[in-house]
Amino acid sequence: MKKTQKLELALAARTGRLWKMSTSLWINFMVFALVIIALTWIILLGFMRNQYRSRELDSLEQSVWNMTERFIQEDAETTFGALCKTNGLFAQVVEEGGQTPLLSLDNQGDRSEPQQEDLVPQDLFQQLDQSDGYLFYYVPDTAHNTQWAVWAVVLASFGGNRQVLVVSKSMANIDALTTVLLQLVAVVIVLVVMIAALLAMFQAKSYLRPIRALNRKALDLADGDLQVDFPEEGPLEIVQLSNSLARARDQLQETETLQRDFIANINHDMKTPVAAIQAYAELLLSYSGEIPEKREEHLRIILQETDRLTALMNTVVELTKLQSGTLTLHPAAFSIQKTAETVLEEFRIQPKLAGFTFELQCKEDIQVMADQTLICRVLQNLLNNAVKFCGEEQRVLLSICRVEGEKTAEISVTDYGIGIAQDKQNLIWERYYQVEPYCRDKVGAGMGLNIVHQILLLHDAPHGVVSQVGEGTTIWFRLREAEHEAT
Numbered sequence: 001m002k003k004t005q006k007l008e009l010a011l012a013a014r015t016g017r018l019w020k021m022s023t024s025l026w027i028n029f030m031v032f033a034l035v036i037i038a039l040t041w042i043i044l045l046g047f048m049r050n051q052y053r054s055r056e057l058d059s060l061e062q063s064v065w066n067m068t069e070r071f072i073q074e075d076a077e078t079t080f081g082a083l084c085k086t087n088g089l090f091a092q093v094v095e096e097g098g099q100t101p102l103l104s105l106d107n108q109g110d111r112s113e114p115q116q117e118d119l120v121p122q123d124l125f126q127q128l129d130q131s132d133g134y135l136f137y138y139v140p141d142t143a144h145n146t147q148w149a150v151w152a153v154v155l156a157s158f159g160g161n162r163q164v165l166v167v168s169k170s171m172a173n174i175d176a177l178t179t180v181l182l183q184l185v186a187v188v189i190v191l192v193v194m195i196a197a198l199l200a201m202f203q204a205k206s207y208l209r210p211i212r213a214l215n216r217k218a219l220d221l222a223d224g225d226l227q228v229d230f231p232e233e234g235p236l237e238i239v240q241l242s243n244s245l246a247r248a249r250d251q252l253q254e255t256e257t258l259q260r261d262f263i264a265n266i267n268h269d270m271k272t273p274v275a276a277i278q279a280y281a282e283l284l285l286s287y288s289g290e291i292p293e294k295r296e297e298h299l300r301i302i303l304q305e306t307d308r309l310t311a312l313m314n315t316v317v318e319l320t321k322l323q324s325g326t327l328t329l330h331p332a333a334f335s336i337q338k339t340a341e342t343v344l345e346e347f348r349i350q351p352k353l354a355g356f357t358f359e360l361q362c363k364e365d366i367q368v369m370a371d372q373t374l375i376c377r378v379l380q381n382l383l384n385n386a387v388k389f390c391g392e393e394q395r396v397l398l399s400i401c402r403v404e405g406e407k408t409a410e411i412s413v414t415d416y417g418i419g420i421a422q423d424k425q426n427l428i429w430e431r432y433y434q435v436e437p438y439c440r441d442k443v444g445a446g447m448g449l450n451i452v453h454q455i456l457l458l459h460d461a462p463h464g465v466v467s468q469v470g471e472g473t474t475i476w477f478r479l480r481e482a483e484h485e486a487t
Helices: 003-013 021-069 076-087 124-129 172-222 236-286 292-324 336-348 372-389 422-429 448-458
Strands: 090-095 103-105 134-141 146-158 161-170 332-335 357-362 367-370 395-402 408-415 463-468 472-480
Touching (some): 021 146, 076 090, 076 103, 124 134, 236 292, 332 336, 336 357, 336 395, 367 372, 367 472, 372 472, 422 463, 448 463, 448 472
Parallel strands (some): 357 395
Antiparallel strands (some): 090 161, 134 146, 146 161, 332 367
């Protein structure tokens, strides 16, 4: 089964727990629409309705007091009529103990019958007895299914009978305005929902098209198509995702190339000792078994090639341990100078390196805290690398110094060979990567510096490379000084 099919099955199994982006966008826009509707409702039907009602009631109260002040004037009825017509009021003057109003004006300022009998309640004068001479109350407006706002104010008293001004105003206009607002809100609700739905569909289509395209391309990449192109379209974040996938593709291509080179190199490195072992074993069997000198030489070569093959396999195992995180550090204080001298001596005594010069530059002995065995491995790999790339000069320098202002020692290995181009220097730490050595018989599997990199990362040790093409290369790293003398 292809990887894409497996991924699709896995996604299908999880569909019940996942939201589609289109669904999420639609829900978000609907929630947004509902929030807008709720705010509109609160503003129009709450705040604005109360504001209009408050304004009407203020106008009613002001008119009542204006009428009260002008009651004693000769043109009081004219004034009352003008105020009623201007403000849409109904006014009555009732006398205590009387059955009919002394004066009744409609909202045009003309004399007329009272709009409702209960605008003047039966117990009005009893209520006024318990007040400061004026009352405000509501009476149901049966004709318009709303309310009357009513003010009653004592104007004067004649013969012990009080005359009361009763001014009323229907809230029908406010309710009519509320109805209009409700209709407007309904229209707004419909428009907002439609716009939100259209925006959700548009946004979903706009966002999902490049995402789906990227998903298809990513599945192709998962199937092993390293030539796939990732389109750069859509919002910035999707373009960034496309660029990230393109970088991942490029790294996979590079890794695949390096792996092919590694397999070729490791195959070459393994075939050489195996072929030598086989050849000399056959010679030993058929020719040199009875000749002591030849037999000893052939056995020595067989052992040498066996050691070479074993070392190669140990390198692979060591790299696997480092990358899997199963290797455990055993830090201890030790002399980095003595350790360097020991490793250098191992190289000096090798017959095949007889023409090489190995120098140690160290002004003072420095005690460091690290895993001595692993640091020896670092030095061996760096020296091997320097030998491979030192060129015709065949000179390698190992330098040790204390870093000023830091409690660290810097160790560096320098060759004076072909150097590394600036754009290739960061690649030397990667698995399988190799710079072309100065001679083909020194080609390796490209794991030495990656092992160095992994060991130094395990020690949290800074490291780097300084190189100029044609002038040589220096690879350095730093180790913490020990807080006490090494034993």
